Amino acid sequence: xxxxxxxxxxxxxxxxxxxxxxxxxxxxxxxxxxxxxxxxxxxxxxxxxxxxxxxxxxxxxxxxxxxxxxxxxxxxxxxxxxxxxxxxxxxxxxxxxxxxxxxxxxxxxxxxxxxxxxxxxxxxxxxxxxxxxxxxxxxxxxxxxxxxxxxxxxxxxxxxxxxxxxxxxxxxxxxxxxxxxxxxxxxxxxxxxxxxxxxxxxxxxxxxxxxxxxxxxxxxxxxxxxxxxxxxxxxxxxxxxxxxxxxxxxxxxxxxxxxxxxxxxxxxxxxxxxxxxxxxxxxxxxxxxxxxxxxxxxxxxxxxxxxxxxxxxxxxxxxxxxxxxxxxxxxxxxxxxxxxxxxxxxxxxxxxxxxxxxxx
Amino acid sequence: xxxxxxxxxxxxxxxxxxxxxxxxxxxxxxxxxxxxxxxxxxxxxxxxxxxxxxxxxxxxxxxxxxxxxxxxxxxxxxxxxxxxxxxxxxxxxxxxxxxxxxxxxxxxxxxxxxxxxxxxxxxxxxxxxxxxxxxxxxxxxxxxxxxxxxxxxxxxxxxxxxxxxxxxxxxxxxxxxxxxxxxxxxxxxxxxxxxxxxxxxxxxxxxxxxxxxxxxxxxxxxxxxxxxxx
Numbered sequence: 001x002x003x004x005x006x007x008x009x010x011x012x013x014x015x016x017x018x019x020x021x022x023x024x025x026x027x028x029x030x031x032x033x034x035x036x037x038x039x040x041x042x043x044x045x046x047x048x049x050x051x052x053x054x055x056x057x058x059x060x061x062x063x064x065x066x067x068x069x070x071x072x073x074x075x076x077x078x079x080x081x082x083x084x085x086x087x088x089x090x091x092x093x094x095x096x097x098x099x100x101x102x103x104x105x106x107x108x109x110x111x112x113x114x115x116x117x118x119x120x121x122x123x124x125x126x127x128x129x130x131x132x133x134x135x136x137x138x139x140x141x142x143x144x145x146x147x148x149x150x151x152x153x154x155x156x157x158x159x160x161x162x163x164x165x166x167x168x169x170x171x172x173x174x175x176x177x178x179x180x181x182x183x184x185x186x187x188x189x190x191x192x193x194x195x196x197x198x199x200x201x202x203x204x205x206x207x208x209x210x211x212x213x214x215x216x217x218x219x220x221x222x223x224x225x226x227x228x229x230x231x232x233x234x235x236x237x238x239x240x241x242x243x244x245x246x247x248x249x250x251x252x253x254x255x256x257x258x259x260x261x262x263x264x265x266x267x268x269x270x271x272x273x274x275x276x277x278x279x280x281x282x283x284x285x286x287x288x289x290x291x292x293x294x295x296x297x298x299x300x301x302x303x304x305x306x307x308x309x310x311x312x313x314x315x316x317x318x319x320x321x322x323x324x325x326x327x328x329x330x331x332x333x334x335x336x337x338x339x340x341x342x343x344x345x346x347x348x349x350x351x352x353x354x355x356x357x358x359x360x
Numbered sequence: 361x362x363x364x365x366x367x368x369x370x371x372x373x374x375x376x377x378x379x380x381x382x383x384x385x386x387x388x389x390x391x392x393x394x395x396x397x398x399x400x401x402x403x404x405x406x407x408x409x410x411x412x413x414x415x416x417x418x419x420x421x422x423x424x425x426x427x428x429x430x431x432x433x434x435x436x437x438x439x440x441x442x443x444x445x446x447x448x449x450x451x452x453x454x455x456x457x458x459x460x461x462x463x464x465x466x467x468x469x470x471x472x473x474x475x476x477x478x479x480x481x482x483x484x485x486x487x488x489x490x491x492x493x494x495x496x497x498x499x500x501x502x503x504x505x506x507x508x509x510x511x512x513x514x515x516x517x518x519x520x521x522x523x524x525x526x527x528x529x530x531x532x533x534x535x536x537x538x539x540x541x542x543x544x545x546x547x548x549x550x551x552x553x554x555x556x557x558x559x560x561x562x563x564x565x566x567x568x569x570x571x572x573x574x575x576x577x578x579x580x581x582x583x584x585x586x587x588x589x590x
């Protein structure tokens with residue numbers, strides 16, 4: 001990404017116990033995730049976009065419009081910035097019903113409409129809740145209402161601050177499809193703050209990794225999750241997110257083939273129309289390596305690859321990054337195996353993929 | 361009730377009504393500032409507003425008399441403008457009542473504004489509401505129980521004031537003789553029956569006010585909350 005990036009933010013903010021100093025370039029469409037542990041500055045970063053951090057210094061440009069530029073003293077107040085904001089705690093107005101909360105946004109919205117009241121109500125299944133008081137809503141319902149309310153401000157950018165964090169697992173699972181629908185149905189770029197890799201893997205197209213107020217990495221989600229040198233690479237959950245599509249079904253053996261740039265995988269049958277976009281996560285621990293093509297194996301997916309990076313850790317493990325004609329994968333093997341196989345950058349190997357999860 | 365009683369009652373209601381309206385206008389911005397500012401001057405202004413709670417009304421009345429009297433700063437200004445003096449007039453009584461009852465309006469409002477919190481106002485800002493809009497559409501409805509408490513307390517406190525009325529207003533029938541002063545008059549004139557009539561009236565009034573306040577504390581808040589919901 002270059003200087004003409006549609007969403008740019010170079011922001012510095014100093015608090016007594018915390019310092020944020022980031023330079024972000026985000027794509028015009030899709031979901032950009034700000035990911036990191038708590039205290040990494042992701043929420044503060046999002047609040048800077050919204051103009052809710054008065055003390056922030058720097059320059060924020062969205063769609064060619066400067067929202068803030070300390071060099072010229074420009075600071076557009078929050079209510080004049082065309083974004084929608086979904087807070088972690090929903091922040092519905094307790095003196096208004098669900099309808100009242102949505103109308104609050106409608107009455108003040110400016111700019112071209114992308115979604116009208118009825119569409120927002122339908123998209124988030126709020127039809128039966130409209131006359132409800134906000135204190136009679138479940139956590140998931142509150143967030144759906146908050147998301148619809150944010151959409152009705154006619155935002156050019158949607159900012160979501162851990163919208164699932166306050167919910168239990170069941171509610172999270174219930175709300176995630178709505179967020180996917182939002183991403184796929186509307187052409188509004190979203191910045192999504194999260195500390196959950198699961199959410200990021202499902203939703204994000206672009207991933208920014210934050211740590212202690214600094215950007216550690218920024219790039220396409222399939223590139224960043226394939227890195228061996230980041231904080232989460234040491235995680236047992238390390239794995240690559242592939243943007244794939246449904247390519248074929250095998251009725252006889254109940255299998256589905258998903259295709260991605262540089263290869264394809266057979267998975268236990270997935271109900272999806274041919275051509276539908278799918279996200280597939282291949283855990284590093286599900287990939288093993290051989291130097292020779294295995295002749296008789298129970299493993300369905302064996303792909304030729306080249307080693308592009310190797311990182312040994314202090315727990316007897318090696319993380320191997322592989323290139324499959326443009327797509328990267330990670331494999332977690334023991335350091336002993338890596339050494340016995342003589343794995344080094346440039347080595348040709350065969351990756352045996354034991355399994356992959358379709359994210360949805 | 362005789363004609364004098366009625367005059368005193370009308371005067372009391374007029375004084376309390378006008379004072380309460382003016383106090384809401386003056387007290388709301390003060391309470392908003394006190395609730396929201398991070399200024400180091402906040403405790404200073406908070407103390408000034410609370411002064412009438414602890415000062416004897418005679419002290420307050422004394423200073424107001426100096427200020428409003430023909431030789432005081434305000435008195436001279438009024439004189440120069442040809443408006444006559446405020447001391448010993450209904451207008452002077454209104455001014456004194458505003459000062460004296462200010463904490464009874466400001467403090468409930470301040471508490472209510474504090475409880476509205478930053479979160480709701482930030483949410484409103486992200487929904488394109490400007491500062492005035494945020495105040496009117498979020499802060500005021502959420503602080504509605506505080507407004508009600510402020511009106512009831514302010515009104516009742518003006519009805520109950522005595523010392524400051526004597527100091528600044530005197531005892532002029534139809535102009536400054538409010539109920540509390542009228543009772544004092546009756547007692548001085550040994551008209552215990554007359555004093556008793558007015559006294560029982562104020563007693564019942566005070567009880568109803570306190571009952572209303574307690575009721576507002578619980579059911580009132582939810583009822584009022586519902587009333588402003590759309």
